[in-house]
Amino acid sequence: MEIYSTLIAILESGLRLCVPLVFACLAGLWSERSGVVDIGLEGKMLVAAFASAAAAGATNSAVIGLGAGIIAAIGFALIHGFAAISQRGNQIVSGVAINMLAAGLTALVGNAWYNQGGRTPPLEGDARFQPLTWPGAEAIDQIPIIGPIYAHLISGHSALAYCALVATILSAFVLRRTRFGLRIRAVGENPAAVDTAGVSVTRLRYSAVIIAGVLCGFAGSYLALGQAAGFLTNMTAGKGFIALAALIFAKWRAWPAMWACFLFGLLDAIAIRLQGVMVPGIGQIPVQAIQALPYLMTVILLAGFIGKAIPPKASGLPYVKER
Amino acid sequence: MSTPIELPKWADVSLVPVLAVIVAFLVAGLVVLGIGENPVKATLLLIQGALGSGEGIGYTLYYATNFMFTGLAVAIAFHAGLFNIGGEGQATMGGLGAALICLQFDFLPWYIVLPLAILGAMAMGALWALIPGYLQVKRGSHVVITTIMFNFLAATLVVYLLVNVIGKPGSMSPETRVFADSAHLPYAHEALAYFGIKIPKSPLNLSFVLALLASAFVWVLVWHTKLGYAIRTVGHSPTAATYAGISIGRITLITMAISGALAGMLAVNEILGVQGRLLLEFSSGYGFIGIAVALMGRAHPIGIILASILFGILYQGGTELSFEMPRVTRDMIVAISGLVILFAGALDGLIRRPVAGVFARLLKSGG
Numbered sequence: 001m002e003i004y005s006t007l008i009a010i011l012e013s014g015l016r017l018c019v020p021l022v023f024a025c026l027a028g029l030w031s032e033r034s035g036v037v038d039i040g041l042e043g044k045m046l047v048a049a050f051a052s053a054a055a056a057g058a059t060n061s062a063v064i065g066l067g068a069g070i071i072a073a074i075g076f077a078l079i080h081g082f083a084a085i086s087q088r089g090n091q092i093v094s095g096v097a098i099n100m101l102a103a104g105l106t107a108l109v110g111n112a113w114y115n116q117g118g119r120t121p122p123l124e125g126d127a128r129f130q131p132l133t134w135p136g137a138e139a140i141d142q143i144p145i146i147g148p149i150y151a152h153l154i155s156g157h158s159a160l161a162y163c164a165l166v167a168t169i170l171s172a173f174v175l176r177r178t179r180f181g182l183r184i185r186a187v188g189e190n191p192a193a194v195d196t197a198g199v200s201v202t203r204l205r206y207s208a209v210i211i212a213g214v215l216c217g218f219a220g221s222y223l224a225l226g227q228a229a230g231f232l233t234n235m236t237a238g239k240g241f242i243a244l245a246a247l248i249f250a251k252w253r254a255w256p257a258m259w260a261c262f263l264f265g266l267l268d269a270i271a272i273r274l275q276g277v278m279v280p281g282i283g284q285i286p287v288q289a290i291q292a293l294p295y296l297m298t299v300i301l302l303a304g305f306i307g308k309a310i311p312p313k314a315s316g317l318p319y320v321k322e323r
Numbered sequence: 324m325s326t327p328i329e330l331p332k333w334a335d336v337s338l339v340p341v342l343a344v345i346v347a348f349l350v351a352g353l354v355v356l357g358i359g360e361n362p363v364k365a366t367l368l369l370i371q372g373a374l375g376s377g378e379g380i381g382y383t384l385y386y387a388t389n390f391m392f393t394g395l396a397v398a399i400a401f402h403a404g405l406f407n408i409g410g411e412g413q414a415t416m417g418g419l420g421a422a423l424i425c426l427q428f429d430f431l432p433w434y435i436v437l438p439l440a441i442l443g444a445m446a447m448g449a450l451w452a453l454i455p456g457y458l459q460v461k462r463g464s465h466v467v468i469t470t471i472m473f474n475f476l477a478a479t480l481v482v483y484l485l486v487n488v489i490g491k492p493g494s495m496s497p498e499t500r501v502f503a504d505s506a507h508l509p510y511a512h513e514a515l516a517y518f519g520i521k522i523p524k525s526p527l528n529l530s531f532v533l534a535l536l537a538s539a540f541v542w543v544l545v546w547h548t549k550l551g552y553a554i555r556t557v558g559h560s561p562t563a564a565t566y567a568g569i570s571i572g573r574i575t576l577i578t579m580a581i582s583g584a585l586a587g588m589l590a591v592n593e594i595l596g597v598q599g600r601l602l603l604e605f606s607s608g609y610g611f612i613g614i615a616v617a618l619m620g621r622a623h624p625i626g627i628i629l630a631s632i633l634f635g636i637l638y639q640g641g642t643e644l645s646f647e648m649p650r651v652t653r654d655m656i657v658a659i660s661g662l663v664i665l666f667a668g669a670l671d672g673l674i675r676r677p678v679a680g681v682f683a684r685l686l687k688s689g690g
Binding site for chain 1: 354357358359406458463464467468469472475476479482486487611612614615618650652654655656658659660662668670671672673
C-alpha cells in the first residue's frame with residue numbers, strides 16, 4: 001500500500017506540474033500550425049504570471065487576475081504577430097526579444113511596485129484558484145485502490161487544471177474538424193493556396209497568434225494563482241521551452257501534446273520525489289539525469305532516431321502576397 | 324511593401340542600427356518614467372557610473388569582453404545563415420573545459436596551464452555547437468531548436484558534475500576548489516603595473532586583448548579568406564554555394580565549431596580571469612545579449628566592438644544606477660536588450676522603410 005500511495009502522490013504532483021505545460025504547448029501548437037514559429041512562449045507566460053498576480057492582489061479576485069494575465073499575454077503575442085506577420089521579421093529573433101523583454105520588465109516593474117525584490121505580495125483566499133473538492137471525495141478516499149484515484153487524481157485540482165483538459169479537447173476539435181481549423185492548418189503548410197482561395201493569410205495567422213496569447217495567459221495565471229501564491233522573478237524557469245520540446249515530441253498534434261506534457265510533468269515530479277533518496281540496488285539516482293530527459297528525448301526525436309518530427313511546412317516563413 | 328528596401332551602404336551599417344538603438348532607448352525611457360523615476364537623471368547617473376571613474380571604465384570594458392565573445396559567436400553563425408542561440412550553453416561548457424584542465428594541471432607553470440585551459444574552453448564550446456550542427460547536417464534537425472535544448476542540457480550537466488564529481492568536498496555551494504595562481508589570467512592593473520603604469524583595480528583582465536584579437540580574427544576570416552567567402556556564400560544563397568561546389572554541410576560544421584569556440588571563450592574572461600573556480604550560472608544571460616550585440620553591430624567585428632562597449636556601459640552603469648535609484652534595478656538592462664533585439668532585428672523594417680523613404684525623396688529632389 002505504501003508503494004501505491006507513493007505512486008498516487010507522484011501522479012498527482014505530475015498532473016499539477018503538467019497544467020502550465022499543456023496550456024503553453026497548445027499555444028505553441030496554434031501558432032506553429034498557422035506558420036508562425038513561437039519561441040516566446042516563456043516570455044508570454046511570464047508576463048501573464050506577473051499581470052495576473054498584480055491584478056489578483058489588487059482586486060482580490062482570481063478571475064480578474066486571469067483576465068489581466070490573458071490581456072498581458074495577448075499584448076506580447078501581438079508584438080510577436082506584428083513582427084512576424086506584418087513586418088515579416090525573423091520570428092526566432094522576435095521570440096528571443098519577447099523572452100528578454102518579459103524577463104526584464106516583470107522583474108523591474110515588480111521590484112518598483114512592491115519593493116520585495118521582484119516578487120508580488122503573497123496572495124490568499126479568493127485571489128487564488130483554490131483546489132476544487134469533488135462531491136464525496138473524502139468518503140471515497142477510504143475505498144482501497146479506486147478511492148485515492150478519485151480523491152487525488154480526479155478531484156482536488158484548481159479550476160484552471162480542468163480548463164487545460166477542456167483547452168486540449170477544444171484545440172483538437174477545432175483544428176481537426178472545423179473550417180477555421182482546416183484553414184489554420186492549411187496556412188501553415190501552404191499559405192499561397194489559402195490566399196488563392198480568397199482567404200486572408202494575415203487574418204488567419206493573427207487569430208492563431210492571439211489564441212496562443214490567450215492560452216499563454218492561462219498558463220502564466222495558473223503558475224501565479226494556482227501553483228504558487230503570487231509572482232516570483234523568472235518563475236517560468238524554462239517551462240516555455242519544455243512546452244516547446246513537448247510540442248515537437250507530440251509532432252504538432254493536440255492530444256499527443258497533452259500526453260507529452262503529462263509525461264514531462266511526471267518526470268519533473270519523479271525528479272522532485274527522488275531528490276536525495278537511495279533506491280535499493282541502484283543507489284542515488286542523479287536528479288539532473290531525470291531533469292535532462294525531456295530535452296534529451298526531444299533532441300533524439302528531432303534527429304529522427306525514434307520516429308520523425310516534421311514541423312508544418314511553412315512555419316517560420318513570412319508570407320509575401322504575389323502581385 | 325514587398326520591394327527590397329534600398330539604402331546607401333553607410334546608412335545601412337550605421338544609421339539604421341543607431342536609430343534602432345535610439346528607439347529602444349526611448350521606449351526604455353518611457354518605462355523608467357512609468358515606474359516614477361526621471362529617465363534623463365537615470366541616463367546621466369548611468370553614464371557617470373560607467374565612465375566617470377577609472378574603476379568604472381575597467382568594469383565597463385570587463386563586461387564588454389563578455390559581449391564581444393558572445394556577439395562574435397552569434398555573428399559568425401549569421402554569416403553562414405545559421406542562428407546559434409546556444410551561446411549560453413556553449414559558454415557553460417567552455418567553463419567546464421577550462422575548469423577540467425585547471426583542476427588537473429594547475430600545478431604546472433602558467434605558460435603551460437593557461438594556453439591549455441583556454442584551448443579547453445574553446446574545445447568544449449566548439450563541441451557543444453558542433454553536435455547541433457552535425458544533427459542539422461546529417462539528421463535534418465534545425466540548429467535553433469537543438470541549441471536551445473543544448474543550453475538546458477549543459478546547465479543540468481554542469482550542476483550534476485559540480486554537485487557529484489568535481490565540486491569542492493564539504494562545500495555547501497556547488498563550485499570547484501579555487502585554482503592555483505598559475506591558472507589565473509592577469510588583471511589589467513597587474514599587467515600594467517609590471518610596466519610601471521598604475522590604473523585602478525577592476526576585474527578587467529587580459530581576456531579583453533583576446534577578445535580584440537578574436538574580433539580581428541573574425542574580420543580576416545570572414546572577409547579575407549577562401550573559407551570566409553564560402554561561409555558568406557552559403558549564408559547568402561545555399562543554392563549558389565552548391566553550384567559553386569561548396570559543401571554546405573562542411574561549412575555548417577566549421578562555422579558552428581568556430582561559433583561555439585568563441586562563445587566558450589566567455590569562460591576565459593569569467594572563470595580564468597575573474598572567478599578562479601567553476602561555479603553555477605557564470606554565463607548569466609551574456610549568451611542571449613550576444614544576439615542583441617550581433618544584430619546591433621550588423622555582424623561586423625567593428626560594429627560588435629562598439630555594441631559591446633555600449634552594453635558594457637549599460638551593465639556597469641546599470642549596476643551603479645541601481646545603488647542610486649533602487650527602483651531601477653539591473654533588470655532594466657535585460658529589458659533594453661530585448662528592445663534592441665526587437666528594433667534592430669525583428670522590427671528592422673519599421674525603421675529601414677521610413678529611412679529609405681527619406682533617402683528616395685532626397686535623391687529625387689537632388690537629381
